[in-house]
Amino acid sequence: MEKTMKEMRNGEDKSGFGGGVEDVYGEDCATEDQLVTPWTVSVASGYTLLRDPHHNKGLAFTEKERDAHYLRGLLPPAVLTQDLQEKRLMHNLRQYEVPLNRYTAMMDLQERNERLFYKLLIDNVEELLPVVYTPTVGEACQKYGSIFRRPQGLYISLKEKGKILEVLKNWPEKSIQVIVVTDGERILGLGDLGCQGMGIPVGKLSLYTALGGIRPSACLPVTIDVGTNNEQLLKDEFYIGLRHKRATGQEYAELLDEFMCAVKQNYGEKVLVQFEDFANHNAFELLARYRSTHLVFNDDIQGTASVVLAGIIAALKLVGGTLADHTFLFLGAGEAGTGIAELIALEMSKQTKAPVEETRKKIWLVDSKGLIVSSRRESLQHFKQPWAHEHEPVKGLLGAVKAIKPTVLIGSSGVGKTFTKEVVETMASLNKKPLILALSNPTSQSECTAEEAYTWSEGRAIFASGSPFDPVEYNGKVFVPGQANNAYIFPGFGLGLIISGAIRVHDDMLLAASEALAAQTTRENFDKGLIYPPFSNIRKISAHIAAKVAAKAYELGLASRLPRPKDLVKYAESCMYSPIYRSYR
Structure with missing residues (x-):
């Protein structure tokens, strides 16, 4: 199944839309002809491959792949389909009575086999959404110090002041499209959780991928640690953040400004920065300060x-x-x-x-x-x-x-x-x-x-x-x-900004997203007293929201991806990440 690199990269010959969202893994167009890894991407072999969450498939490696990638003997002899793996994992997850145990099991899966994690989340969204996001993520943040295993995302603290650009360069992925950043001061309704707020950007970005189809490799969770005013955490021997009161005023503003400048310098004009769970006094100020210079969005507001x-x-x-x-x-x-x-x-x-x-x-x-x-x-x-x-x-x-x-x-x-x-x-x-x-x-x-x-x-x-x-x-x-x-809005909203190459967020885009979501509620939903469509259709809903947001970006002259695709809904769907395993040569 040989493909030219140009086709593998973006399927542009097929779509006629001048190429999908730039993607080194060729994952933009989640169509059948994209399921073989491009020859320019080297996939690790042997033991290393089984420890790489981006490429590991566990027991789903075929006999041929086990030979080609030196996996013989490193796996039990059975070969399972991805669907069977999913069935087994869902069975295991349902055995846990404590929601936090389900959360940690899902996080372990994400660190072990990324595609299987997203397949589970997409196929069982109504059941697993409360596990990877509210309400369970709140408890996870409260106990993050105790359940912390492998770092996910970037921690930028006051210790990194003056070197934030270097810190961003430490992140292995170079092509970032969405950053979700928190300073942990107002996590859900739970208050100041300091550095342990990282659970929120991680959870939000997993939803950007599962519900909005943004590639996992294009997502970057960030926690800005300026200290915490939570006495309980400051006394907790397992606390993972800076042990002092929150920095405020000029010190805080300078750190945030350095971060925002470094983000633009490193990832360009079109990277979406979503502010998440900042306290009121900072949330409004940050949005007002950066909305005219950066592509920024505050999900809470x-x-x-x-x-x-x-x-x-x-x-x-x-x-x-x-x-x-x-x-x-x-x-x-x-x-x-x-x-x-x-x-x-x-x-x-x-x-x-x-x-x-x-x-x-x-x-x-x-x-x-x-x-x-x-x-x-x-x-x-x-x-x-x-x-x-x-x-x-x-x-x-x-x-x-x-x-x-x-x-x-x-x-x-x-x-x-x-x-x-x-x-x-x-x-x-x-x-x-x-x-x-x-x-x-x-x-x-x-x-x-x-x-x-x-x-x-x-x-x-x-x-x-x-x-x-x-x-x-x-x-x-x-x-x-x-x-x-x-979760009805932000994944589709982000996808709409990305597929249009938007450089700023305008309030009219938010109105367009609201109208698009409202239009997805059917008579059948109303008969049950529902004013929102079921989450089981969320990817379709996100594609419609993305299309309306992108259309508004083109209309307002804020879109940089030209020419404009003829059918924005189809284009949005074609740009969505697929969690189906790929065949390795």
């Missing part, structure tokens, strides 16, 4: 906003009316809350042609001090100020629900059990079908459970949460709660 907006747009088919007909009340005015609110206001402005300053008035936020109103403006952080509307002060969420009479209630507070029975019953008394989104992660921090939302609203609520909940039976009817999971 923008990804959350996009997925929630998609759910709301889809839910309108169940509750009726346009966005502008609804009144929104948020509990939580941090990066997630204000990010979602702003994107809703932008979409409303786009639909009604009213200025965004006007559409913001349909959206109200409650923080720890009560309803955000104009009399509080002077004492508010800058990102809360646009939401300070004319109204008398109101303490507490229940008072705000009674005063504002919202049709949509959104929780992004990070505090569990805050949507009380009274709050949900009041929402149900005001609305025939109240839309209730309890978005805080992990499950323990959710504002209310699915069962509480359905029971207290007498089965009338349309509910979605950040972490997964099981279906609920109420009055003989089964309700399937939706999950407003960022």
Whole structure:
């Protein structure tokens, strides 16, 4: 099955799209003719090959490959298919009763056999998503020092100041397309986990590959370690990070700036840098500082906003009316809350042609001090100020629900059990079908459970949460709660940026992603009360989101990959990484 190197690299003769995303392994086009390794890539032999997670296939090496690559005697004689390996591993994973044990088993597999790890994740996405990401990844980060085995990703601490470019060059892969970076200060709803936050970039990037088809070799997880204010970790003998309080101010800003400059210098203009789980004060500042000079995205602010907006747009088919007909009340005015609110206001402005300053008035936020109103403006952080509307002060969420009479209630507070029975019953008394989104992660921090939302609203609520909940039976009817999971958006969003060669992120791209996701929800989903499509179709969904995001990049003149492919959905699918084993010569 001989191929020219040009065909192996990108299949450009076949697609007519001027070549896929640059790929030294020839993995861009996941089509059948790409399944033989290009002759320019040397695959290690013998014992070394079995220890290389990128090329190891375990018992799936054929008799011919065992001879050619000096594997005779290093493996038991049985030859298994990849499907049989998958079946065996899923059987083993299901034996574990403790989710963290499943997480460590999956991480071990990733370090042993990368393609099999991704095949498992893609084929069993609904079952394994909560294992490799929320909620289990939160516990994994809390215990990262104890379960740490092999380093994944790059650790850049204050010790590396002045040499970050050299540190980036230590990473073995040269062609990086997505970097997910955290400083570990606000991991999920769990607070400051310092250097142990690495579990988040690692988990996010495994989803970029499984759900969005970005090559694993093009993904780089990074943790910036500037210390931690978590006393428990500072006293923990197994803690893997710097043992001092967090650096702030100029020292922090200089380290981040050196990192961002080094990234651009080493990987070019088109590398996507996703900021992840930074504390509010840094998250907004970093996004504002770098959005005009780098391709940057903050999933907590923008990804959350996009997925929630998609759910709301889809839910309108169940509750009726346009966005502008609804009144929104948020509990939580941090990066997630204000990010979602702003994107809703932008979409409303786009639909009604009213200025965004006007559409913001349909959206109200409650923080720890009560309803955000104009009399509080002077004492508010800058990102809360646009939401300070004319109204008398109101303490507490229940008072705000009674005063504002919202049709949509959104929780992004990070505090569990805050949507009380009274709050949900009041929402149900005001609305025939109240839309209730309890978005805080992990499950323990959710504002209310699915069962509480359905029971207290007498089965009338349309509910979605950040972490997964099981279906609920109420009055003989089964309700399937939706999950407003960022994993619907960011993998397809990233793929769209990459296939178009985008050089900047624009808010219109986020709106395009929301509309694309909402369009994937079917009548069958609505009949179960679902406002999101099932995760089992996630690669198809990601391809549609990527196509819409790429189309917007071309429309805005921000795309550098020319000429524009004729069929962006097909092109997105053709660029997706396939975890199927390749034949070695």
